Amino acid sequence: MPKTMFDKIWEEHLIRDYGDGFGLVFVDRQVLQELGAPWFDPLKKRGLKVPYPGYNFAVSDHSPQTLFAGRRAQELRVTSWTRAMRERSAEHGITHFDIDSPYQGISSIVAGELGIALPGATVTVYDSHGCTLGATGAAAWASGAGEVTQTLATQTALMRKPPTMRINIEGQPGAGRFELTTAKDILLHVIRKVGAGNAAGHAVELAGSAIRAMSMEERFTACNLGVELGSRTVQVAPDETTFAYLKGRKYAPAGANWDAAVKDWRALPSDAGAKFDREATLDVNGLEPQISWGISPGDVIGISERVPDPREAASAQERSRVEGALSYTGLKAGAAFEGTPVDFVFIGSCANNRISDLRLAAGLAKGRKVAGSVVAWVIPGSQLIKKQAEEEGLDEIFRTAGFNWGEPGCSMCGGQGNGFTETLKPGMRAVSTISRNFPNRQGRGSITHLASPAMAVAAAVTGRITDVRKI
Structure with a gap:
């Protein structure tokens, strides 16, 4: 079977x-x-x-x-x-x-x-x-x-044992500029369409051409965001991309043990004809950069879309929920979201602070300056990532642009850093590369908009929520 x-x-x-x-x-x-x-x-x-x-x-x-x-x-x-x-x-x-x-x-x-x-x-x-x-x-x-x-x-x-679910993600996002529509954008879109919590307790497998095209670091981001579906586990089947990434890692097998391990790993992907308890397919062809507007990871829109209007909600319960989210975030129903002023930008967390994230962000920050109304932090994910970034001069690019460059840790993701004191002040609006935007997530009364590192840099240098493709 x-x-x-x-x-x-x-x-x-x-x-x-x-x-x-x-x-x-x-x-x-x-x-x-x-x-x-x-x-x-x-x-x-x-x-x-x-x-x-x-x-x-x-x-x-x-x-x-x-x-x-x-x-x-x-x-x-x-x-x-x-x-x-x-x-x-x-x-x-x-x-x-x-x-x-x-x-x-x-x-x-x-x-x-x-x-x-x-x-x-x-x-x-x-x-x-x-x-x-x-x-x-x-x-x-x-x-x-x-x-x-x-x-x-x-x-x-x-x-x-959790029930299983496969989410097939097909297509190529963006319009010839894939690096500006990232794995973060793809998964924010998935959460929007499947629904935050709507895969509760499931063992989710991410599959499809969009997943296969991702680097390992992008797959880490994808699986990280997958928990916001309510998943018990989130997986991507191992392939040549996986093996190339793991080979030579400190705790990975070596020599003959490596060869034996890879042989076993090749048999891991789901068999053809395997039955999942649930299955969904999404087309992300041409997907534009995404950003959250509300107080759930599923409250997501494309950057060119307008703020949702609760009068268009499918049910009274959803209407009430959207009204509550708009009240908390201070956004106006039906208004343009792009152009909303921001106070803080955070590039960090286990969702988006790997070396590829930092390279992308630094490439966009180079030659630009953080807006005077914005405080911006960049927190690398580990000492190994920090060391590599500094060897490549990324830290200097960030500092020259006006970003603060920090030490590895969870930091502002949930206000844990420095004994749970690295937090935003009430009313501050942040664009963050974290994976959660619940009320008070980054500090009591703070407002969080989830986005990719690219979109975060765009917000930092313009002082407002901005389509990164415009900079």
Whole structure:
């Protein structure tokens, strides 16, 4: 019987079937961030040690300062959370990429660039964006507090097998300028059409010509945004692009083991004729740059479209929701969205702060200046990305243009940086490359518009929401 990619991975890792869809599965890799330090404590109370320390990794990404502190002294980025994770990791023999590590960065960035997440592997991440790592063909999902402790103690996870869904994305976006309509734009469009939360609990596979044309870094962005569909996991089938990216990574197989692994990985893609519980197909041919207008990742329009009018809503409930979103964001129904003034621009987060994102943003920022009414931050995703960007001179391009260049971390994504103080002030309007725009996401009373790095630069240098193709 033909099988989906997720079915193959589930069957390979299933230890015990408890019935009613529940199973105990082996976890190949667990990735923690420093806020997970307290979940080691139940082990100590029970006199337990982590049985597979080599299968567990920790990073410091949520609480460290990302701006200014790194220029003075790295030790100023230490927080009570990073100290706690350092102590727990040392006690149990777990590798911890702390603030002084050359591999420090955001968990879902680090696990990808180091080859911790591999095709066919099960990977749990103590972060809601763990499904980012499904870009490698891994089955990666976010874990909660109790799940972290269980995996530390047993290297297993108890979960209900999720239903499967394939989203086929076909066509070539843009009009001959693909670099200005990016993977971020494609997935924002997908969330708009499928609906935020409308793939709740599913193991989603992204497929189709638009996905196959993406680089690995773009696939990471695509899988990152996929969680906003409500997905349990999001995956892209491994192919030559995947293998080329992973070869030589720190934790990837090498030599004969590499050859054997690739042979196995080639059998992972869903079989022809495999049945998914749900399937959707979207055409993104000619898609223009996208941006969010409201307070849900599904509140998205093309940059040339006007702000939605609640009177055109399909139901009374949707009308009320749109009215609430307009009230929060201060936008006028039916008005042009382009031209709306902005106060802040943030280029960062595990959605869009890889080297390709920074190259694109720097290329557009070069020779331009951030508008006087705007504060703009660029936060690289990891120390490896920061180092490469600085070797290429991207940091100087950003600084010359008036952007602030920072240290790796979650930063302004949810206001976590510097002990949860890197936030926007009430009423500030931001264009951000993050993946969530809920009320208060980047600070109490702040307004967030989701966009690609290209659109973020356009907003920064013009001081207003602008079609990047016009600059």
